[in-house]
Amino acid sequence: MTDPEIQKTIDSYLAALRKQLRELMEEDARxxxxxxxxxxxxxxxxxxxxEQVSATLAALGTPEELAARYRTEELLRRAQLTRSxxxxxxxxxxxxxxxxxxxxxxxVSVFGYAVGxxxxxxxxxxxxxxxxxxxxxxxxxxxxxGLSLSFSNGTPPPGQEILGWxxxxxxxxxxxxxxxxxxxxxxWMIRKFWRPRALPQPDGPTNLxxxxxx
Amino acid sequence: xxxxDSAEKWEIQLRKGSLELAILASLWDGTLYGLEILRHLESxxxxxxxxxxxxxxxxxxxxxxxxxxxxxxxxxxxxxxxYRLTPAGRQRALEMARVxxxxxxxxxxxxxxxxxxxxxxxx
Numbered sequence: 001m002t003d004p005e006i007q008k009t010i011d012s013y014l015a016a017l018r019k020q021l022r023e024l025m026e027e028d029a030r031x032x033x034x035x036x037x038x039x040x041x042x043x044x045x046x047x048x049x050x051e052q053v054s055a056t057l058a059a060l061g062t063p064e065e066l067a068a069r070y071r072t073e074e075l076l077r078r079a080q081l082t083r084s085x086x087x088x089x090x091x092x093x094x095x096x097x098x099x100x101x102x103x104x105x106x107x108v109s110v111f112g113y114a115v116g117x118x119x120x121x122x123x124x125x126x127x128x129x130x131x132x133x134x135x136x137x138x139x140x141x142x143x144x145x146g147l148s149l150s151f152s153n154g155t156p157p158p159g160q161e162i163l164g165w166x167x168x169x170x171x172x173x174x175x176x177x178x179x180x181x182x183x184x185x186x187x188w189m190i191r192k193f194w195r196p197r198a199l200p201q202p203d204g205p206t207n208l209x210x211x212x213x214x
Numbered sequence: 215x216x217x218x219d220s221a222e223k224w225e226i227q228l229r230k231g232s233l234e235l236a237i238l239a240s241l242w243d244g245t246l247y248g249l250e251i252l253r254h255l256e257s258x259x260x261x262x263x264x265x266x267x268x269x270x271x272x273x274x275x276x277x278x279x280x281x282x283x284x285x286x287x288x289x290x291x292x293x294x295x296x297y298r299l300t301p302a303g304r305q306r307a308l309e310m311a312r313v314x315x316x317x318x319x320x321x322x323x324x325x326x327x328x329x330x331x332x333x334x335x336x337x
Binding site for chain 1: 247248249264265266267269270271273274277285290291292293294295
């Protein structure tokens with residue numbers, strides 16, 4: 001391997017690492033890549049042989065493994081501190097790729113956010129289009145009846161509107177409560193059940209090796 | 215070999231758990247950059263630390279506010295990220311060291327009966 005080839009090996013390692021860290025904040029990711037670059041350069045300074053470079057990169061793990069350690073630490077920390085449902089949901093998505101519990105929590109959360117969000121939007125529509133938005137009870141000639149939830153700009157559906165204006169506060173309250181509950185559920189589950197042991201351990205038994213010693 | 219397997223797992227957990235204290239302790243006397251911390255750990259203990267685990271851990275200690283970091287230009291042509299203990303980090307290191315000392319002392323007395331056997335294995 002020639003010098004440009006060594007450089008290419010290092011560069012492609014760092015580029016792969018950078019790509020794997022895209023979930024992190026731009027500044028943090030750049031910081032990490034620069035630190036690892038410095039480490040590799042320090043390790044291989046003074047006439048770097050290809051073997052030396054390979055050994056240095058191997059000791060760091062693959063870009064995927066290394067990034068996973070950063071990401072997991074970072075997501076876990078952010079998920080526990082966050083007040084943003086979006087960050088929480090992204091962490092849950094990451095968790096879903098790691099374990100079955102993660103998948104269940106993610107699906108439940110998506111459902112909770114969707115229904116909660118729909119209720120809030122429904123309440124907002126009632127405020128905007130009061131005549132056409134609401135809950136209608138529709139009694140058929142054979143005395144069977146159905147409920148229809150309607151929101152449109154057009155004419156109200158047939159039948160008797162129930163709840164009326166109450167749809168607004170109830171939808172708003174129920175929707176907000178459900179959104180909050182879903183958020184709390186997600187962060188609580190992460191805190192309670194997402195432990196490092198549930199995460200892949202790319203470091204394996206070579207994480208720390210004891211040598212020598214009597 | 216279920217027994218051997220679980221003993222190995224236990225060992226990994228034990229070493230993982232102690233790495234945090236080992237890093238905090240290596241920063242007790244001053245600022246070091248990542249590779250210096252690694253070399254310090256290897257030279258002053260019989261621990262060989264896999265490099266890919268130390269940098270993410272340093273990153274976590276930083277976000278926890280136990281260490282602070284600073285980029286410093288160097289003669290080598292590229293900047294280095296130096297770490298130092300924050301007051302909170304110093305306090306944490308001290309607490310951990312205290313627990314460690316107590317724990318290892320009580321373990322040592324518990325393990326005393328096994329010592330003879332160990333000496334036979336490693337004369």
